[in-house]
Amino acid sequence: MRAPNLTLPQRxxxxxxxxxxxxxxAALAALAVVVFPPVAGALDWPYxxxxxxxxxxxxxxxxxxxxxxxxxxxxxFGHATYYGLGAYTxxxxxxxxxxxxxVVWPTSVLVAALAALAIGAVCLRTRGLYFIxxxxxxxxxxxxxxxxxxxxxxxxxxxxxRTEFGFHLGDVELYYLALGLVWVSLWFLWRLVHARFGVAxxxxxxxxxxxxxxxxxxxxxxxxAFVISGALTGLAGALMAHHTQYVSPAMLSWxxxxxxxxxxxxxxxGRFWAGVLGAVAMTVLEELFHAATVFWQFYVGLALLAVVLxxxxxxxxxxxxxx
Amino acid sequence: MSASLVLEQLLNGxxxxxxxxxxxxxxxxxxxxxxxxxxxxxxxxxxxxxxxxTLGAATGSFWAGVxxxxxxTAVVALLLEVSVLRRVYGADHLTQVLATFALILMFNExxxxxxxxxxxxxxxxPELARPVALLPGLSYSAYRLAIIATGAVLAVALFLxxxxxxxxxWVRAGASNRxxxxxxGVPIRRxxxxxxxxxxxxxxxxxxxxxxxxxxxVGMGEEVxxxxxxxxxxxxxxxxxxxxxxxxxxxxxxxxGRAFLPAAFGQLFPPEVASNLGxxxxxxxxxxxxxxxxxxxxxxxxxVRG
Numbered sequence: 001m002r003a004p005n006l007t008l009p010q011r012x013x014x015x016x017x018x019x020x021x022x023x024x025x026a027a028l029a030a031l032a033v034v035v036f037p038p039v040a041g042a043l044d045w046p047y048x049x050x051x052x053x054x055x056x057x058x059x060x061x062x063x064x065x066x067x068x069x070x071x072x073x074x075x076x077f078g079h080a081t082y083y084g085l086g087a088y089t090x091x092x093x094x095x096x097x098x099x100x101x102x103v104v105w106p107t108s109v110l111v112a113a114l115a116a117l118a119i120g121a122v123c124l125r126t127r128g129l130y131f132i133x134x135x136x137x138x139x140x141x142x143x144x145x146x147x148x149x150x151x152x153x154x155x156x157x158x159x160x161x162r163t164e165f166g167f168h169l170g171d172v173e174l175y176y177l178a179l180g181l182v183w184v185s186l187w188f189l190w191r192l193v194h195a196r197f198g199v200a201x202x203x204x205x206x207x208x209x210x211x212x213x214x215x216x217x218x219x220x221x222x223x224x225a226f227v228i229s230g231a232l233t234g235l236a237g238a239l240m241a242h243h244t245q246y247v248s249p250a251m252l253s254w255x256x257x258x259x260x261x262x263x264x265x266x267x268x269x270g271r272f273w274a275g276v277l278g279a280v281a282m283t284v285l286e287e288l289f290h291a292a293t294v295f296w297q298f299y300v301g302l303a304l305l306a307v308v309l310x311x312x313x314x315x316x317x318x319x320x321x322x323x
Numbered sequence: 324m325s326a327s328l329v330l331e332q333l334l335n336g337x338x339x340x341x342x343x344x345x346x347x348x349x350x351x352x353x354x355x356x357x358x359x360x361x362x363x364x365x366x367x368x369x370x371x372x373x374x375x376x377t378l379g380a381a382t383g384s385f386w387a388g389v390x391x392x393x394x395x396t397a398v399v400a401l402l403l404e405v406s407v408l409r410r411v412y413g414a415d416h417l418t419q420v421l422a423t424f425a426l427i428l429m430f431n432e433x434x435x436x437x438x439x440x441x442x443x444x445x446x447x448x449p450e451l452a453r454p455v456a457l458l459p460g461l462s463y464s465a466y467r468l469a470i471i472a473t474g475a476v477l478a479v480a481l482f483l484x485x486x487x488x489x490x491x492x493w494v495r496a497g498a499s500n501r502x503x504x505x506x507x508g509v510p511i512r513r514x515x516x517x518x519x520x521x522x523x524x525x526x527x528x529x530x531x532x533x534x535x536x537x538x539x540x541v542g543m544g545e546e547v548x549x550x551x552x553x554x555x556x557x558x559x560x561x562x563x564x565x566x567x568x569x570x571x572x573x574x575x576x577x578x579x580g581r582a583f584l585p586a587a588f589g590q591l592f593p594p595e596v597a598s599n600l601g602x603x604x605x606x607x608x609x610x611x612x613x614x615x616x617x618x619x620x621x622x623x624x625x626x627v628r629g
Contacts, residue, residue, distance in 0.1 A: 060580050075417050103509045126621055132416060133556045134617055138550055141610040148603035176331065254549065257513060265421055301428030308422045309410055 033179060037172045041248040049171055051241070055283045056178035057239040060185055061277025062263040064232035069232040069261065070270030071193055072225045073205030074124075077132045078139030080114040080261050084252030085142070086237025091160035092152055101163040105238055112234020113227050115142070120226035125217060136254060143252045157248030160241040169242075178239055185232055190272065192228070197287070201225050262304050266318025277315045327461040332582045333575065338467050340574020341474025341480045345529040347551040347558075347566040349522015353486055355498030355627055356515055357412050362423035363403070364526055365548030366430035371527025372534040372543065373430040376443040385448035386424060393524045404516055431541045440541070445534035470532050471606060477525065478567060485563050488556050490535030494518055498561035501628050550577075553613045559623025580605040613621020 010169050033052075040049040058062070061083055068074045089108040098104060119138045126134055152158055162169050169177070192198050206213045214220045241247050250256060267278025285303055289296035311318060335524050350364045350512065374395045379388025396616040411419045446468045454462040493514050496504035505511045530543075537543060558565025585601030592600060616624065 069417070075420065077420065093371060122618065123594065126617055127357075129354070129560065130556060130617060130621065132360065133552050134421065134614065135505055136549065137553060137556075137610045137613050139609040141614075144606035144610075145603050149598075149599055254545070258421075261417070261421060262424070265417065269417070295427050296431045298432035298436070302426040304425035304428070305407070305422055308418055308425065309407075312414075312418060 005165055028141020037175050041172065046150050048173065049175060051283065051287070053171070053175045053178050053243050054240070055245060055279055056175070056182050057236050058263065058279035058283065059276050060178075060182050060239065061183075061236035061260055061275075062279045063186060063189060064155065064229045064265065065260045066264045066267070066269065066272075066275045067189060067193070067225055068229040069264050070274060071201050071205065072222060072229075074222060074226065075132050076123075076135045076226070076229075077254065077257050077261070078110050078135035079121070079229075079233050080252050080254065080256035081114055081139045081142045083237040083240070083256065083260070084247070084249075085115050086234030087160065087241035087247040088146060088152070088158070088237075089234075090163065090238050090241040091158040093198070094163075095152065095158065099161065099164050101165045102161045105235075108238035108288035109231050110233050111206050113231035113238065115234075116296045117223070118229045120223050120230070124222050124226065125288060136257075139252070139254055139257060143249060143254075146252055147249050153247075156248075157246060158246050160247050162242050162245060170296075171209060174242055178243075181235065181239060185235070186276070189232075193272065197221070197224070225323075264314075265312075266304075266307055268314030268318075271314070271316035274314060274316055281315060324382055327458065328582075330458075330461060331463060334463060334467065334471070335582075336575035336578035337571065338474070338574070339578055340571040341471060341478060342529040342533055343547070343550055343554055343574055344354065344478055344570035345474060345525040345568050346547060347554040347564055347570055348478075349525050350551055351520065351555045351558065351563065352494060352498060352518050353515075353522060353568045354509040354555065356494065356501060356511070356518060358501075359408060360416055360419045360423065361385045361414060362420060362548065363426040363430065364522070364551065365544030365546075366427055367396055367523045367544075368526040368530040368547060369430065369541070369544035370399060370436065371530030372445065372539045373438055373443065374527070375531035375534055376445045376539050379436075379445065385446075389528070392531045393527045394532075396527035397520050398525045400520050401516070403523075404519045408519070425597055427545065430544075434541050442540035443534075445539050447535045466535065470536075473528070473532060477528065481525075481563065482567075490517075505556055535617065550609070553609055556623060557613055557616045559625040559627055561627035562623070562625040565623055565625030565627075572612070577609050577611060580608040584608075 036052060037049055040046070040052075061079070065076070065079050068076050068079075086108040089111045090104055093104050093107065095098070119135070123131055123134045123138065146152070161303030162174070165173075167173070193201070200211070200216050200221050202215075204216060208218055218233055237251065240251070250298055263278035263282045264274050265278070266281050267276065286296065286300060289299040293299065307314065346364065348369055350361065353359055353361055355362075371392045372433075374392035375385075375388040377388075378391035378395070379385050380389060382391070403426070407422060411422050414422075449470055451466040452463075453465060455465045455468060456462045485494060493504065493509045496507070497511050497514060498508055501511060507629065529547075550573060554566055554569040556569075557572065558567070558569030581602075584605040588597040588601040588604070591597070620626075
């Protein structure tokens with residue numbers, strides 16, 4: 001059966017904010033992220049440059065998860081799997097002597113995408129609670145599977161030297177690489193969720209039975225979204241491996257999945273900028289608590305609880321209400 | 324591989340399975356009745372172990388520590404239900420997962436604040452420290468036998484309570500269809516608070532009893548929590564019978580897999596393959612089992628909801 005034609009606007013709505021003051025703000029933000037490395041260099045802030053690169057990797061992962069969680073309504077509790085697999089691919093290939101960037105990066109994304117395809121194909125047969133549980137179970141399976149391979153570090157993790165681009169990939173270059181990857185990925189996601197596919201995905205989320213009755217291939221739409229999300233999360237993992245130059249099983253663990261979900265809900269699940277806002281806010285929160293107390297995780301938990309109970313629509317939701 | 328070794332591993336599996344049952348029984352009823360995903364159940368298990376270690380050291384008696392730990396955990400659970408969980412009934416699962424995930428972070432860090440990052444030592448009570456000869460050639464830890472006995476008694480008691488009493492009937496009715504039960508006059512809210520507290524107390528029993536076997540440390544709750552979820556999904560959400568069968572299945576399969584698979588793989592594959600594959604397969608076995616059950620019977624082995 002052919003999916004029905006949707007009447008969509010000829011062009012996807014532009015990502016540009018509508019008001020002039022908001023546009024000025026966005027331009028300032030864009031300028032700030034571009035000129036950040038020289039400024040950080042001049043002020044001798046290597047720590048903040050490194051923090052910014054880490055945040056960019058998290059922005060990518062959270063935005064990828066938002067596609068599944070927010071636009072698809074699929075509560076995946078196992079996205080650390082794709083993140084960790086993307087990162088481990090970099091480390092394992094380096095261990096085996098493969099370090100050319102043009103081989104390693106696509107392989108990372110491919111490994112994550114294939115894992116998402118296999119896991120998604122099984123999990124998407126279930127719904128609701130069972131979907132949450134089975135994505136978690138597969139994540140645990142991969143976690144324990146990776147940990148038991150002693151020659152790839154086991155519990156201790158593995159060194160992940162940066163891949164070779166033909167030029168020196170220092171911290172500043174890595175920041176711009178991360179910025180470029182995030183920019184391209186966000187552009188792609190923007191086009192995707194405003195294309196016919198994205199509208200169909202949201203239709204499935206809002207009413208699966210009706211979407212199926214109208215003729216959408218529900219299972220296939222969800223699976224494609226799941227795989228795209230997994231692939232982008234794998235890219236984020238590869239980026240993080242370049243940042244830390246080390247991978248550990250913690251990247252595959254379920255608290256990591258929980259943190260990604262926290263970022264998305266903090267940003268405002270289902271809003272386009274949720275991943276960006278959430279990852280940035282989460283990093284800022286963690287840094288503040290970290291500086292203030294040894295027991296910072298307690299306050300991160302408290303903040304999460306407050307967001308969930310008091311502002312379930314996240315930062316983006318607060319913004320919308322204000323306007 | 325001798326018969327006594329197999330028997331010993333079966334007993335280990337039984338013991339582990341019964342403890343998993345104590346943890347999953349409360350969890351499955353909470354899920355079945357109120358449709359609430361409570362990730363913090365593992366934290367209650369952890370609290371049980373910490374309370375038992377502290378109170379046991381303070382009173383000088385292991386058993387006084389266990390009883391005190393159960394009561395203290397029940398009080399914490401009551402406060403938790405009233406303050407946080409009540410607010411997420413009827414919310415979507417994402418909200419519940421995240422709210423209780425936040426609770427895990429807070430409990431873990433709270434325990435670190437109070438007890439410090441080091442693992443606590445909880446020793447086996449002296450009267451049970453020596454092994455008992457079960458059969459000629461098979462001696463088994465008296466303490467583990469006591470755990471099996473406690474677990475079995477509690478399982479039978481819970482079973483009789485759920486299936487033979489009026490309140491138990493309310494609980495079953497609530498798990499099968501909450502709104503219908505409510506319409507028929509079952510005081511679901513109060514029954515649920517009771518179920519939550521009893522479930523927490525059972526988790527605390529498991530935590531306190533397993534304390535001397537595993538280390539009492541931060542993070543102990545999460546490992547066992549995920550196993551409990553595997554049990555529930557295998558057994559069917561809301562079914563106490565299902566969680567008993569699922570617990571024993573998971574306990575025995577996991578224990579046996581870890582004990583025998585590496586050796587079995589050693590006979591099939593060259594050593595360098597087997598040394599990786601054995602432990603890897605053994606540790607993912609139960610997740611594979613769960614995926615298989617979900618694939619064949621998406622509602623679990625004992626579906627409750629019609």
